Amino acid sequence: MSPKLYVIDLSPPVRSVYLxxxxxxxxxxxxxxxxxxxxxxxxEFIKINPQHTLPTLVDDDGTxxxxxxxxxxxLVSKYGKDDSLYPKDFAKRALVDQRLHFDSGWAFLGMRxxxxxxxxxxxxxxxxxxxxxxxxxxxxxxxxLEGKMWVAGDNITIADxxxxxxxxxxxxxxxxxxGKFPKVAxxxxxxxxxxxxxxxxxxxxxxxTNIDNMLRA
Ligand SMILES: N[C@@H](CCC(=O)N[C@@H](CS)C(=O)NCC(=O)O)C(=O)O
Numbered sequence: 001m002s003p004k005l006y007v008i009d010l011s012p013p014v015r016s017v018y019l020x021x022x023x024x025x026x027x028x029x030x031x032x033x034x035x036x037x038x039x040x041x042x043x044e045f046i047k048i049n050p051q052h053t054l055p056t057l058v059d060d061d062g063t064x065x066x067x068x069x070x071x072x073x074x075l076v077s078k079y080g081k082d083d084s085l086y087p088k089d090f091a092k093r094a095l096v097d098q099r100l101h102f103d104s105g106w107a108f109l110g111m112r113x114x115x116x117x118x119x120x121x122x123x124x125x126x127x128x129x130x131x132x133x134x135x136x137x138x139x140x141x142x143x144x145l146e147g148k149m150w151v152a153g154d155n156i157t158i159a160d161x162x163x164x165x166x167x168x169x170x171x172x173x174x175x176x177x178x179g180k181f182p183k184v185a186x187x188x189x190x191x192x193x194x195x196x197x198x199x200x201x202x203x204x205x206x207x208x209t210n211i212d213n214m215l216r217a
Pocket of ligand 1: 010011012013040051052053054055066067068069104
Protein backbone atom coordinates (compact mmCIF):
# COMPACT_ATOMS: atom_id res chain seq x y z
CA MET A 1 0.00 0.00 0.00
CA SER A 2 1.24 3.53 -0.79
CA PRO A 3 0.71 6.56 1.45
CA LYS A 4 -2.32 8.57 0.28
CA LEU A 5 -1.90 12.18 -0.79
CA TYR A 6 -4.98 14.38 -1.17
CA VAL A 7 -4.25 16.68 -4.09
CA ILE A 8 -5.15 19.20 -6.72
CA ASP A 9 -2.44 19.54 -9.39
CA LEU A 10 -2.92 23.31 -9.68
CA SER A 11 -1.65 23.82 -6.14
CA PRO A 12 2.03 24.81 -5.69
CA PRO A 13 2.31 23.15 -2.24
CA VAL A 14 0.89 19.94 -3.72
CA ARG A 15 3.46 20.09 -6.52
CA SER A 16 6.27 20.55 -3.97
CA VAL A 17 5.27 17.18 -2.50
CA TYR A 18 5.25 15.64 -6.00
CA LEU A 19 8.85 16.88 -6.39
CA UNK A 20 9.91 15.48 -3.00
CA UNK A 21 8.30 12.09 -3.69
CA UNK A 22 9.91 11.96 -7.14
CA UNK A 23 13.34 12.87 -5.73
CA UNK A 24 12.96 10.15 -3.10
CA UNK A 25 11.73 7.65 -5.68
CA UNK A 26 8.59 6.83 -3.71
CA UNK A 27 5.04 6.40 -4.97
CA UNK A 28 2.12 8.17 -3.35
CA UNK A 29 -1.48 7.31 -4.14
CA UNK A 30 -3.05 10.55 -5.34
CA UNK A 31 -6.60 11.23 -4.24
CA UNK A 32 -7.82 14.12 -6.38
CA UNK A 33 -10.35 16.46 -4.83
CA UNK A 34 -12.53 18.84 -6.84
CA UNK A 35 -11.38 22.05 -5.16
CA UNK A 36 -13.76 24.31 -7.08
CA UNK A 37 -16.70 22.07 -6.14
CA UNK A 38 -15.62 22.37 -2.47
CA UNK A 39 -14.69 18.70 -1.91
CA UNK A 40 -12.10 19.85 0.64
CA UNK A 41 -14.88 21.39 2.77
CA UNK A 42 -16.90 18.17 3.02
CA UNK A 43 -17.18 16.59 6.51
CA GLU A 44 -15.24 13.47 5.48
CA PHE A 45 -12.20 15.55 4.52
CA ILE A 46 -12.55 17.96 7.48
CA LYS A 47 -12.36 14.88 9.71
CA ILE A 48 -8.90 14.17 8.24
CA ASN A 49 -7.70 17.79 8.10
CA PRO A 50 -9.79 20.36 9.99
CA GLN A 51 -7.78 23.11 8.27
CA HIS A 52 -9.03 21.65 4.93
CA THR A 53 -5.84 22.35 2.99
CA LEU A 54 -4.26 20.43 0.16
CA PRO A 55 -1.91 18.64 0.19
CA THR A 56 -2.76 16.29 3.06
CA LEU A 57 -0.93 13.00 3.58
CA VAL A 58 -2.33 9.86 5.18
CA ASP A 59 0.47 7.35 5.65
CA ASP A 60 0.00 3.56 5.72
CA ASP A 61 0.11 3.46 9.53
CA GLY A 62 -2.61 6.13 9.79
CA THR A 63 -0.25 9.06 10.44
CA UNK A 64 -1.84 12.23 9.08
CA UNK A 65 0.33 15.18 8.06
CA UNK A 66 -0.70 18.42 6.41
CA UNK A 67 1.08 21.51 5.31
CA UNK A 68 3.37 20.65 2.42
CA UNK A 69 6.48 21.76 4.32
CA UNK A 70 5.74 19.35 7.16
CA UNK A 71 4.83 16.60 4.69
CA UNK A 72 8.10 17.02 2.77
CA UNK A 73 10.20 16.95 5.95
CA UNK A 74 8.27 13.87 7.11
CA LEU A 75 8.73 12.03 3.81
CA VAL A 76 12.49 12.66 3.74
CA SER A 77 12.85 11.64 7.40
CA LYS A 78 10.83 8.47 6.91
CA TYR A 79 11.70 7.39 3.37
CA GLY A 80 15.00 9.14 2.50
CA LYS A 81 18.08 6.97 1.96
CA ASP A 82 20.07 9.86 3.43
CA ASP A 83 19.35 13.30 4.89
CA SER A 84 20.60 15.41 1.97
CA LEU A 85 17.14 16.79 1.11
CA TYR A 86 16.56 17.80 4.75
CA PRO A 87 19.86 17.76 6.66
CA LYS A 88 20.02 16.59 10.27
CA ASP A 89 22.92 18.96 11.00
CA PHE A 90 21.34 21.75 13.10
CA ALA A 91 22.90 24.70 11.29
CA LYS A 92 22.20 23.30 7.82
CA ARG A 93 18.66 22.40 8.81
CA ALA A 94 18.10 25.89 10.25
CA LEU A 95 18.90 27.40 6.85
CA VAL A 96 16.54 24.99 5.08
CA ASP A 97 13.84 25.77 7.68
CA GLN A 98 14.31 29.50 7.18
CA ARG A 99 13.76 29.06 3.42
CA LEU A 100 10.70 26.87 4.07
CA HIS A 101 9.21 29.57 6.30
CA PHE A 102 10.07 32.13 3.63
CA ASP A 103 8.00 30.05 1.25
CA SER A 104 5.03 29.87 3.65
CA GLY A 105 5.15 33.47 4.80
CA TRP A 106 6.22 35.19 1.59
CA ALA A 107 6.39 33.25 -1.67
CA PHE A 108 3.28 31.07 -1.40
CA LEU A 109 1.37 33.77 0.48
CA GLY A 110 2.33 36.37 -2.13
CA MET A 111 0.94 34.09 -4.81
CA ARG A 112 -2.18 33.18 -2.84
CA UNK A 113 -3.01 36.85 -2.18
CA UNK A 114 -3.05 37.44 -5.94
CA UNK A 115 -4.88 34.25 -6.90
CA UNK A 116 -7.75 34.24 -4.42
CA UNK A 117 -9.42 37.45 -5.65
CA UNK A 118 -9.10 36.13 -9.24
CA UNK A 119 -10.51 32.69 -8.39
CA UNK A 120 -13.19 33.64 -5.91
CA UNK A 121 -14.03 37.34 -6.32
CA UNK A 122 -13.97 37.75 -10.10
CA UNK A 123 -10.96 40.10 -10.01
CA UNK A 124 -9.54 40.75 -13.50
CA UNK A 125 -6.46 42.73 -12.59
CA UNK A 126 -3.54 42.38 -10.20
CA UNK A 127 -3.18 45.40 -7.90
CA UNK A 128 0.14 47.27 -8.11
CA UNK A 129 0.99 46.67 -4.45
CA UNK A 130 0.79 42.90 -4.96
CA UNK A 131 3.03 43.17 -8.04
CA UNK A 132 5.48 45.17 -5.93
CA UNK A 133 5.29 42.50 -3.25
CA UNK A 134 6.08 39.81 -5.85
CA UNK A 135 9.15 41.74 -6.93
CA UNK A 136 10.20 42.07 -3.30
CA UNK A 137 9.98 38.26 -3.04
CA UNK A 138 12.09 37.81 -6.21
CA UNK A 139 14.60 40.26 -4.77
CA UNK A 140 14.90 38.36 -1.47
CA UNK A 141 15.38 35.14 -3.38
CA UNK A 142 18.01 36.75 -5.61
CA UNK A 143 19.94 37.61 -2.43
CA UNK A 144 19.49 34.12 -0.96
CA LEU A 145 20.95 32.61 -4.15
CA GLU A 146 24.13 34.72 -3.94
CA GLY A 147 27.03 32.25 -4.33
CA LYS A 148 24.68 29.25 -4.15
CA MET A 149 23.43 26.70 -6.65
CA TRP A 150 20.29 25.96 -4.65
CA VAL A 151 18.34 28.05 -2.17
CA ALA A 152 20.04 26.59 0.92
CA GLY A 153 23.50 25.85 -0.46
CA ASP A 154 25.12 23.62 -3.04
CA ASN A 155 22.75 20.70 -2.50
CA ILE A 156 19.15 20.63 -3.51
CA THR A 157 16.76 20.43 -0.55
CA ILE A 158 13.04 20.40 0.09
CA ALA A 159 13.26 24.21 0.32
CA ASP A 160 13.96 24.25 -3.43
CA UNK A 161 10.90 22.08 -4.04
CA UNK A 162 8.65 24.41 -2.02
CA UNK A 163 10.04 27.55 -3.56
CA UNK A 164 10.25 26.34 -7.16
CA UNK A 165 6.56 25.42 -7.20
CA UNK A 166 5.52 28.74 -5.60
CA UNK A 167 7.89 30.97 -7.58
CA UNK A 168 7.09 29.43 -10.99
CA UNK A 169 3.40 29.97 -10.16
CA UNK A 170 4.00 33.55 -9.03
CA UNK A 171 5.92 34.05 -12.29
CA UNK A 172 2.69 33.26 -14.19
CA UNK A 173 1.05 36.20 -12.40
CA UNK A 174 3.96 38.65 -12.17
CA UNK A 175 6.65 37.74 -14.71
CA UNK A 176 10.22 37.63 -13.42
CA UNK A 177 12.53 40.17 -15.03
CA UNK A 178 15.62 38.01 -15.68
CA GLY A 179 17.72 41.17 -16.14
CA LYS A 180 16.93 42.23 -12.57
CA PHE A 181 16.87 38.74 -11.08
CA PRO A 182 19.41 36.67 -13.08
CA LYS A 183 20.12 34.24 -10.23
CA VAL A 184 16.43 33.47 -9.80
CA ALA A 185 16.09 32.92 -13.56
CA UNK A 186 19.16 30.63 -13.60
CA UNK A 187 17.85 28.69 -10.57
CA UNK A 188 14.54 28.10 -12.37
CA UNK A 189 16.41 26.87 -15.46
CA UNK A 190 18.56 24.59 -13.26
CA UNK A 191 15.41 23.19 -11.65
CA UNK A 192 13.83 22.57 -15.05
CA UNK A 193 16.80 20.27 -15.85
CA UNK A 194 16.00 17.95 -12.93
CA UNK A 195 15.08 14.51 -14.30
CA UNK A 196 11.82 14.59 -12.34
CA UNK A 197 10.86 18.25 -12.96
CA UNK A 198 7.88 17.18 -15.12
CA UNK A 199 5.87 16.60 -11.93
CA UNK A 200 5.76 20.37 -11.40
CA UNK A 201 5.18 21.15 -15.05
CA UNK A 202 1.73 19.73 -15.72
CA UNK A 203 0.02 21.41 -12.77
CA UNK A 204 1.88 24.64 -13.54
CA UNK A 205 0.62 24.59 -17.14
CA UNK A 206 -2.93 23.89 -15.92
CA UNK A 207 -2.56 26.77 -13.46
CA UNK A 208 -1.45 29.11 -16.26
CA THR A 209 -4.37 28.09 -18.50
CA ASN A 210 -6.76 28.52 -15.61
CA ILE A 211 -5.48 32.00 -14.73
CA ASP A 212 -5.47 33.10 -18.41
CA ASN A 213 -9.08 31.96 -18.76
CA MET A 214 -10.18 33.62 -15.55
CA LEU A 215 -8.51 36.94 -16.34
CA ARG A 216 -10.13 36.92 -19.77
CA ALA A 217 -13.59 35.59 -18.78
N1 LIG B 1 0.87 26.22 3.91
C1 LIG B 1 0.01 25.24 3.30
C2 LIG B 1 -0.87 25.91 2.26
C3 LIG B 1 -1.86 24.92 1.65
C4 LIG B 1 -2.97 25.63 0.91
O1 LIG B 1 -3.36 26.77 1.25
N2 LIG B 1 -3.48 24.95 -0.10
C5 LIG B 1 -4.59 25.51 -0.85
C6 LIG B 1 -4.51 25.04 -2.29
S1 LIG B 1 -3.13 25.80 -3.08
C7 LIG B 1 -5.86 24.99 -0.22
O2 LIG B 1 -5.96 23.82 0.08
N3 LIG B 1 -6.83 25.86 0.00
C8 LIG B 1 -8.09 25.46 0.52
C9 LIG B 1 -8.40 26.10 1.82
O3 LIG B 1 -7.52 26.77 2.41
O4 LIG B 1 -9.55 25.94 2.24
C10 LIG B 1 0.86 24.15 2.66
O5 LIG B 1 2.02 24.42 2.33
O6 LIG B 1 0.38 23.02 2.55
